[in-house]
Amino acid sequence: VEQSPPQSPGPGKAGDAPNRRSGHVRGARVLSPPGRRARLSSPGPSSSSEAREELRRRLRGLIERSRVMIFSKSYCPHSTRVKELFSSLGVECNVLELDQVDDGAKVQEVLSEITNQKTVPNVFVNKVHVGGCDQTFQAYQSGLLQKLLQEDSAYDYDLIIVGGGSGGLSCAKEAAILGKKVMVLDFVVPSPQGTSWGLGGTCVNVGCIPKKLMHQAALLGQALCDSRKFGWEYNQQVKHNWETMTKAIQNHISSLNWGYRLSLREKAVAYVNSYGEFVEHHKIKATNKKGQETYYTAAQFVIATGERPRYLGIQGDKEYCITSDDLFSLPYCPGKTLVVGASYVALECAGFLAGFGLDVTVMVRSILLRGFDQEMAEKVGSYMEQHGVKFLRKFIPVMIQQLEKGSPGKLKVLAKSTEGTETIEGVYNTVLLAIGRDSCTRKMGLEKIGVKINEKSGKIPVNDVEQTSVPYVYAVGDVSEGKPELTPVAIQSGKLLARRLFGASLEKCDYINVPTTVFTPLEYGCCGLAEEKAIEVYKKENLEIYHTLFWPLEWTVAGRENNTCYAKIICNKLDHDRVIGFHILGPNAGEVTQGFVAAMKCGLTKQLLDDTIGIHPTCGEVFTTLEITKSSGLDITQKGCG
């Protein structure tokens, strides 16, 4: 333990040095003169949040006005070291000795809310939170501290954001709203197949948006089949035209790209279509398409560069395979397709391609939808299988060969079993890799300023205020380590980050109970824990799982299968049957799930589900009448007609 614990220890405790005197640092202006008890919070019975808000403002004021602000305790040796350091640099500091003010404990609490650091010393240089004793000395050794001391808002920008995706843009816009000078650097490195796109990042260009639209196109194919049963009359075989669809989707995306540029301009955010690379502290090099380099400086940075699809690293993969980066703007119909991988991207793509009537095979190394509830994942897979998608389980490709060029061409795929020596060969028009995504952080000059990355994944570790190992550099979205890779999460965390940096907000992004929906042909929506995870955390005997199969009313007349859609909730018996996992497989799963997530935020229990009246006839109402527990082993199939 390097720093003093949050509560002032009594005399004689470890880390305590009562004989050392404080306020003796040369040049330091001590806020509380010895012998006089100062208060920072307003006097009177002020336990109210208002008083707390007031204290927060005053602390912010101190931090903003001081070149160096040290929150210290007079007896803390680490605080003393820091004070001595600044003294040796001849720098005047503002010091607040928390043990010498009446409301020191409260100050410390609020500080820990602001900085996520509970200990003293707590050091700010030119408004940047440097950290405690260790971090301050590290910053001194790396030269960062000197740099921070030099810069007196001489930067070009208050904030530069690297990456113009969902997270980056939301952060940029929010910071601009708060009156800051902001720049966004966004540059799409073309995929190995040469695909590139506009502003907005993965979600808009090669993710959620085109994916959901192609999913919708596939659902419409199903709707066309259904419609005959509902009295709509046409006899011809309806064909699907890939080019028409893709053009329409790409047009929509272009309008979104344009909309983003417009909204940045409206908010006076500088947008530069260049690749960003750190060259030294607070300085980034922006290289545009033509190779022209420009340098920009900023007080703070946010990295929001996201991820790109992973390749297999086998012969022919980058040459001949496509990824989700390419699929949505593919100028020709992919034809017979092999999808490699079992991620949600893989299954979603396979699902809609099959929905257009294409011959689709999914090659799966081990399990479907890793990280998701496996019972649900298998149900997603088996529905796809029943609807024409072929699965090759426990195989991995080892070589891709081109047999014929063309649009599409012909590729031969050689694959081997993961369990034995068996190899198989297949010929496809298109091979789509969807085996995972990697952050692209290794060519950003992060090492030059000391931003640590996870060497294995390339992701950037951050604390719960999205701060990297370098105090003025933050990371949001898919590039940050251990966070859900979802657009709304990135948007939320980017926005909240800006509010914390430039507003008076302390609200942190809450990563608990983040919902998601997999837009496979039968959609899968979930929130909270997978069954496996719940058992691991809470033990099976402490859980009650309610489940049922159901038959959406619209499916009955359409003649679609019964006993396919499925609903499941996982309740914690030790906590009033609180719902800790919510899972639904059925049409409109995303629409159904959202409201339940809000309810889970408010502490949803099984009793509340039972007390809530259903909306009839919907799929969502199934959760208000769940009766059968998994442990009972009772039959959940719905019998034929009624």
Added chain:
Amino acid sequence: LEDHLTGQRDYDLLVIGGGSGGLACAKEAAQLGRKVAVVDYVEPSPQGTRWGLGGTCVNVGCIPKKLMHQAALLGGLIQDAPHYGWEVAQPVPHDWRKMAEAVQNHVKSLNWGHRVQLQDRKVKYFNIKASFVDEHTVCGVAKGGKEILLSADHIIIATGGRPRYPTHIEGALEYGITSDDIFWLKESPGKTLVVGASYVALECAGFLTGIGLDTTVMIRSIPLRGFDQQMSSMVIEHMASHGTQFLRGCAPSRVRRLPDGHLQVTWEDCTTGKEDTGTFDTVLWAIGRVPDTRSLNLEKAGVDTSPDTQKILVDSREGTSVPHIYAIGDVVEGRPELTPTAIMAGRLLVQRLFGGSSDLMDYDNVPTTVFTPLEYGCVGLSEEEAVARHGQEHVEVYHAHYKPLEFTVAGRDASQCYVKMVCLREPPQLVLGLHFLGPNAGEVTQGFALGIKCGASYAQVMRTVGIHPTCSEEVVKLRISKRSGLDPTVTGC
């Protein structure tokens, strides 16, 4: 207390009415080991339509309504399909007979299912028309006129309601149909006049328009009374822009059959007093519903009804003026007329009667959805009601105009896709009501209904992470208050 009496009477529980509420009561009581009978009888509509076990919802309500709504939605999707690359030649004609037969077959399978379920649970089912003889005895008349006496310790009345006919209008009964008939028509209703402003009127007009019929709605005063009026006017706006014609401020005065078989309707403009006429193939009355209490001889048992509505008066325990006689569902005064409400009220009542429970039905925050072409889902208070209860100064309304992703490529107009959340203004801004107009409104609303039941605050809903890209995520992204006067149009992601 009642235990010593059992055995003297035929049943522990007699349920009058085999609809959603009645069947739920019967099944629940049987599960608790009681001897139960259900009597159900469908008086044919004036047009002669009749149906099987299951009540309004299954036969002439929610189920066929939502299926025909789905047929209409599919019509819209067929028009979307070419934008998404499907090469389907437009326009695609619709065959009423085929749809109606499919819907009716499904309903019949549900009738069958309900009978099987009663059998499985050993509930005695009588297809007889019941009326009280005394407070423990009911006389039933079967189709052939055969009479039977049934006695029970407890009696639950769950006979629901039937459409109201404007009998003062010449030709109304003779030539008009109601929702009791529309779903069972063998032939297309053709050019239709729907009279009324209830959700039934708008839903029927919506799907008729959607399957390509020339449809007009005649509304005397305000549409969707009791619902949030801003939402209801947007529902109408959407329908009007999608082909449904509206005659506002008009009231019909007579219906005549023309020699060519068409119906000539004469109506009066309520403000100018001017008369006008139009010809239609079908006239559908959807002006409200009346409780089915007239033939029950309630006075023989001493059960009180409201003199205004003829609905049965009950207390919070669903008890009538007679201690062992209860009433649930649409037949009861002041209850929401909704299937899931009747089911839950019925189950809770039986659990109190036979299961030792004391849980009362909570009629607050009952969610519902109107399945108009653009669906309208809501739970909690309307904006008007919130203002009336708490005062304008204490209510904050957050709202947004959004565009469903699927609408973009299809080139659909999203002018009426709108969501609003009515909250208390003081922190933590308790959510009082949620109103959602857009596709899949029912699915969207259900979960939020739970949130509101949990006492969700605006702040909690805002802290909920969205599911992208869905329509429901718009609810957790509501940032613009009406009071701010800012543009509530959602742009970008």
